[in-house]
Amino acid sequence: MALKIKIPGKRADGTGFEMPPLRKVLLAAGIAVGVCFLFSLCVFGFYYSKYKHIVDERLEKPLFANTAKIYAAPYELRPGQKIAPRTITQDLRNAGYTSDEDSKPSPIGTYSENADSITVRPGQQSYHAPENATITFSRGAISQITGGNGQDLSAYELEPVLITDLSDQNRAKRRLVTYDQLPPLMVKAVTSIEDHRFFEHGGVDYYSLIGWTWHDLRGDRRFAGGASTLTMQLAKMFFLTPERTLRRKILQVIITFQLEHRYTKQKIFEIYANQVPLGQRGSFSINGFGEAAQAYFGRDVSQLTLPQCALLAGLIQSPSRLNPYRHAERATARRNVVLDAMVESGAITKQQAEEAKASPLNLVAGSVDAGEAPYFVDMVREQLAQKLGENAYNQQGLRIYTSLDPQLQRLATEAVDEGMKSIDEQVDKRHARLEKQGDNSPVIYPQVALIALNPHTGQILALVGGRNYGISQFNHAIQHRPTASTFKPFVFAAAFNTSLAGAQLTNSDGTSGTFTPVTMLNDEQTTFTFGNNQTYSPKDFEGKYFGLVTAREALIRSLNNPTISLAQMVGFNNVASLARDAGIKSARATPAMAIGAYDASPLELAGAYTLFANGGVKIDPWMLASVRESNGDPVADYSPTTKPILDPRAAFLTTALMEDVLRGHGTGAGVRSMGFSAPAAGKTGTEHDSWFVGYTSNLLTVVWVGNDDYTDLKIEGAHGAAPIWGGFMKRAVALPEYSDTKDFVPPQGVITVSLDKATNLIADASCSDDYPATFLDGTQPTDTCDHSNGDQRNLFQRIFGLGEKPSTPAPNPATPMTPQPAQPGQPQPNQAPAVAQQQPQQPDQQPKKKRGFWGKLFGKKSDDDKNNQQDQNQPQQNPQ
Numbered sequence: 001m002a003l004k005i006k007i008p009g010k011r012a013d014g015t016g017f018e019m020p021p022l023r024k025v026l027l028a029a030g031i032a033v034g035v036c037f038l039f040s041l042c043v044f045g046f047y048y049s050k051y052k053h054i055v056d057e058r059l060e061k062p063l064f065a066n067t068a069k070i071y072a073a074p075y076e077l078r079p080g081q082k083i084a085p086r087t088i089t090q091d092l093r094n095a096g097y098t099s100d101e102d103s104k105p106s107p108i109g110t111y112s113e114n115a116d117s118i119t120v121r122p123g124q125q126s127y128h129a130p131e132n133a134t135i136t137f138s139r140g141a142i143s144q145i146t147g148g149n150g151q152d153l154s155a156y157e158l159e160p161v162l163i164t165d166l167s168d169q170n171r172a173k174r175r176l177v178t179y180d181q182l183p184p185l186m187v188k189a190v191t192s193i194e195d196h197r198f199f200e201h202g203g204v205d206y207y208s209l210i211g212w213t214w215h216d217l218r219g220d221r222r223f224a225g226g227a228s229t230l231t232m233q234l235a236k237m238f239f240l241t242p243e244r245t246l247r248r249k250i251l252q253v254i255i256t257f258q259l260e261h262r263y264t265k266q267k268i269f270e271i272y273a274n275q276v277p278l279g280q281r282g283s284f285s286i287n288g289f290g291e292a293a294q295a296y297f298g299r300d301v302s303q304l305t306l307p308q309c310a311l312l313a314g315l316i317q318s319p320s321r322l323n324p325y326r327h328a329e330r331a332t333a334r335r336n337v338v339l340d341a342m343v344e345s346g347a348i349t350k351q352q353a354e355e356a357k358a359s360p361l362n363l364v365a366g367s368v369d370a371g372e373a374p375y376f377v378d379m380v381r382e383q384l385a386q387k388l389g390e391n392a393y394n395q396q397g398l399r400i401y402t403s404l405d406p407q408l409q410r411l412a413t414e415a416v417d418e419g420m421k422s423i424d425e426q427v428d429k430r431h432a433r434l435e436k437q438g439d440n441s442p443v444i445y446p447q448v449a450l451i452a453l454n455p456h457t458g459q460i461l462a463l464v465g466g467r468n469y470g471i472s473q474f475n476h477a478i479q480h481r482p483t484a485s486t487f488k489p490f491v492f493a494a495a496f497n498t499s500l501a502g503a504q505l506t507n508s509d510g511t512s513g514t515f516t517p518v519t520m521l522n523d524e525q526t527t528f529t530f531g532n533n534q535t536y537s538p539k540d541f542e543g544k545y546f547g548l549v550t551a552r553e554a555l556i557r558s559l560n561n562p563t564i565s566l567a568q569m570v571g572f573n574n575v576a577s578l579a580r581d582a583g584i585k586s587a588r589a590t591p592a593m594a595i596g597a598y599d600a601s602p603l604e605l606a607g608a609y610t611l612f613a614n615g616g617v618k619i620d621p622w623m624l625a626s627v628r629e630s631n632g633d634p635v636a637d638y639s640p641t642t643k644p645i646l647d648p649r650a651a652f653l654t655t656a657l658m659e660d661v662l663r664g665h666g667t668g669a670g671v672r673s674m675g676f677s678a679p680a681a682g683k684t685g686t687e688h689d690s691w692f693v694g695y696t697s698n699l700l701t702v703v704w705v706g707n708d709d710y711t712d713l714k715i716e717g718a719h720g721a722a723p724i725w726g727g728f729m730k731r732a733v734a735l736p737e738y739s740d741t742k743d744f745v746p747p748q749g750v751i752t753v754s755l756d757k758a759t760n761l762i763a764d765a766s767c768s769d770d771y772p773a774t775f776l777d778g779t780q781p782t783d784t785c786d787h788s789n790g791d792q793r794n795l796f797q798r799i800f801g802l803g804e805k806p807s808t809p810a811p812n813p814a815t816p817m818t819p820q821p822a823q824p825g826q827p828q829p830n831q832a833p834a835v836a837q838q839q840p841q842q843p844d845q846q847p848k849k850k851r852g853f854w855g856k857l858f859g860k861k862s863d864d865d866k867n868n869q870q871d872q873n874q875p876q877q878n879p880q
Helices: 021-060 085-094 184-194 206-218 230-239 246-262 265-275 288-297 306-315 328-344 350-358 368-372 374-388 406-436 484-500 551-556 560-570 572-582 591-595 602-613 648-661 669-674 721-732 795-800 853-858 863-873
Strands: 069-071 109-113 117-122 133-138 141-147 162-165 277-281 284-287 399-402 447-453 460-464 520-523 528-530 534-536 547-550 617-619 624-628 634-637 642-644 681-686 690-695 700-706 750-756 770-776
Touching: 021 230, 021 246, 085 109, 085 117, 085 133, 184 230, 184 265, 184 306, 184 328, 230 246, 230 265, 265 288, 277 288, 277 306, 284 288, 288 306, 306 328, 306 350, 328 350, 374 399, 374 460, 374 624, 374 634, 406 447, 406 460, 406 721, 447 602, 447 721, 484 551, 484 560, 484 572, 484 591, 484 602, 484 648, 484 681, 484 690, 484 770, 520 551, 520 560, 547 551, 551 560, 551 648, 560 572, 560 591, 572 591, 572 602, 602 617, 602 648, 602 690, 602 700, 648 681, 648 750, 648 770, 669 721, 681 721, 690 721, 700 721
Parallel strands: 069 399
Antiparallel strands: 069 162, 109 117, 117 133, 133 141, 277 284, 399 624, 447 460, 447 700, 520 547, 528 534, 617 642, 624 634, 681 690, 690 700, 750 770
């Protein structure tokens, strides 16, 4: 029997095999997948080769620019200074020192703590010479400072602390850190929330990547951008654009493989920690955890706590939306999410997380102006570019040591913020009044500048160039504005110079006299002629005139016409020459110069006033002290420029007049009501702007307030700039290093006497209403007030009204002076004429009532006596 066997796949006619349809499909699919795989492999290989070259080229260069670091001035310690040991150790750590207990000593220096002392050991990279010092404490203060060889030191400077790193060309700021410098909690916080398998996978999380690809192909944008590991994020930061496409994702994977192949996990995390964007501060972007730790918490990254680490890790998701300064609730909620993720990953316990959630954010003040002195740093950057070259100064990791005092800078920012709120209120009130009158012009809020420097060294200690650096980087501290009445002391200084030269000032009637604080000047509306028949007719504030006033009174009240008259008598050329030597380069020999018509920057004016505060020696303000290599080797050291300009006696006599500006009815007396009581001298200024310049024995400060569009601020110096000055100086003198303010020390040849306010003669027991006045020795009055009427009777005769009283008063040493107008076309004299006698003051023609017996015995005055004294104390207002 024949059997027929059917072989599967063989045709009936036996000519070949027939494949089942399913197998056909599977075979076709396999071939297609193989072709796609080969194609993808070719594409992957092409891009891998292409981007390997790009990655290699990029990684051959330094990943981050080694930007220059800006350091503050050294903090000086002195025996007797009240300061906690913890504060000193914190400063040392901030400066880069390590404790002896740390495993790795810092090349900058180390320190050790005992029960009542701290020993400081500067290293080879220290700013100072490597000389040890031991600081001993007792009852909350420094009791002794001992050098390395056992000798007692009167002072010791700590290592300068880092203010900031200079930003790169994109205004990005970062403080580079190594993986070992990062606290373990920082690493765990980031990996728990961003990539919990970071130390396990090879750079790509395939499950998450497949899920993201599926959603992307479906167009589901809710899942866009997910599945990125830390290495993939790093690849995107350095090499790719922010677009979200499948092609970019493939390239991201390719670069990720190359990074994982080249670096260890620790190195990848270190690079990520220095590059990740974490927000904006002012006009600078914050990159990396090192900069973020300083920006948000004011501390080194190694000192971050658990909740602080969690907050920074949370910001990675969306730094702007989670900005803790603007959106504290969002930032706190995100921080807590990170803490929960750390619990899930086993990094911390549930209890640790709950304790961290209960803690506040504890952010530092949000203003970049306070901590990093951005206007100051911009000026340092400009000076470095000029001295070292535009392309070199910020690429070598230089260490730039400056003059800045961080504590004083913080106080300056606080005083400006507080003072500008008050000024804004004044602006709003004036605007409201104008609106009621139908004026709908927009509100203009003024700008501000503050400069504080050491008047004896020129060291710029604090500088604020505007209200808010984040809003405007325009530095008003170096912009020129009319100096207004802050210029007037230069007129009086030039006048004192004539006295020192033995010269005198000539009156219009041809008489002359030596200039003193009680020289009489005429305060009345005056037209001054100068140049080619040019005229100038200034007015006093609010149109008030006081007739004959002393020179002292003219400066105290900041009177315009007497000051110009004095400048004309001295010689406009002489005043302008002195001002230019002091640093007000724009000064020209015109009447308007005497009341501050010419301009100077607040910084230039601060330098000019060192002339008065430093005994006639002008010191140029400076901010650069030294430039060092990254290892501490010196590149360049800088020293200030000084120039003797004014006789020390003239400088002190002018200072004495400005001390009176801060007393009684002086235009600057308001600062005393703010609680500032240290010995000081100063001068207000009001034109379109508001000025105040003042100084103590160890600190000189200039404050300017004005509108950027040069419109009239309509706020006097006494109510605008002076309160900011007073608020700052009150805070400053509370600091240990500025608290030892002293009275200004007169040079030899200067004498201070007490004068009777009514007669401007030497005060004695019979005229107790007196005031101090300073003279060049030999020019002070010699008669006493009880001889001002020529009464030579003895005490018994005066008490009982016996004897004969003379009818003619004795001469008053205060000589009225009226300027001799310059002839048209004639230049002003450069030197004052020779000495001549002073003229007596005209006697009072008002009849006076005699005081009774008890009035004479106990000094009680009749009403006429009181009125007469008031008339003499307050000069008569000019009827014009």
